Amino acid sequence: MQEPMYIKIHNQLRRDIENHVYQVGDRIPAERQLAEQFKVSRMTLRQAIKTLEEEGILERRLGSGTYVASQKVQEKMSGIMSFTEITRANGQTPSSKLVSYKITQPSLSEKERLALEGSDKVLRMERIRYADQVPICHEIVTVPEDLIVPFAKDDVSSHLYQTLEKQGGYQIGDATE
Known part of the structure; x- marks a missing residue:
């Protein structure tokens, strides 16, 4: 299945920001100009921009345009963010419901x-993740058992990254999401 065009545009604009084509605080080109550049309708372009806004990468300023978001958000783009950090960065309250938690092959x-x-x-753990009490995703996490053995189930199931980093002294270097 081919990726929707708005996702391709989203990914390209994100790469441009990560590669400093657009700097923090820069105004990106107008919708009309970007729609022409990507050879899409403005509606398709708006969908890509809206997704980048929801991720905290871009911010619209009424009557002024769309800008690359603050440095604080940009610093997080290059690292691994927990669901809690992403949700809070978007001004929402995160929560989770544990569906299953089992040690398995x-x-x-x-x-x-x-x-x-x-x-x-x-450890294979399933959770429903919420932002402002609205379900956002069904998450399945798989972690080598030896990483989580020393920790309480509640700590792992409610704050996995934080538990591994702060209590375990691990630095999260890679994750596939």
């Missing part, structure tokens, strides 16, 4: 992606 792809050995196990 990894699938073949999990074994490969996590570089696990023969008998290594994983």
Whole structure:
């Protein structure tokens, strides 16, 4: 299935921001100009811009235009953000409902992606994530068991990244979302 055009535009504009084509505080070109550049309707372009706004990467200023968001948000773009951080950055209140939490054998792809050995196990946790009490996503997290053994289930299920970083001394270097 081919990626929708607005996603392609979103990804290109995000790359442009990450590569400093547009700097923090810069006004991006007008919708009409960008629509011509990408050879799409303004409606398609607006959808891409709206998605970048929702992610906190761009901000609209009434009567002035659309600008690359503040440095604080930009610094977070290059790192891994937890759902809680992303939701709070968007001015919303995050919450979760734990659906399942089990230690189990990894699938073949999990074994490969996590570089696990023969008998290594994983925590597979499912949560419904909410922003302002509105369900946003169904999340399935797979983590090598040895990373979470020292921690309480409540700490892991409610604040995984924070628990690993602050209590475990780990630095989150990579995640596939």
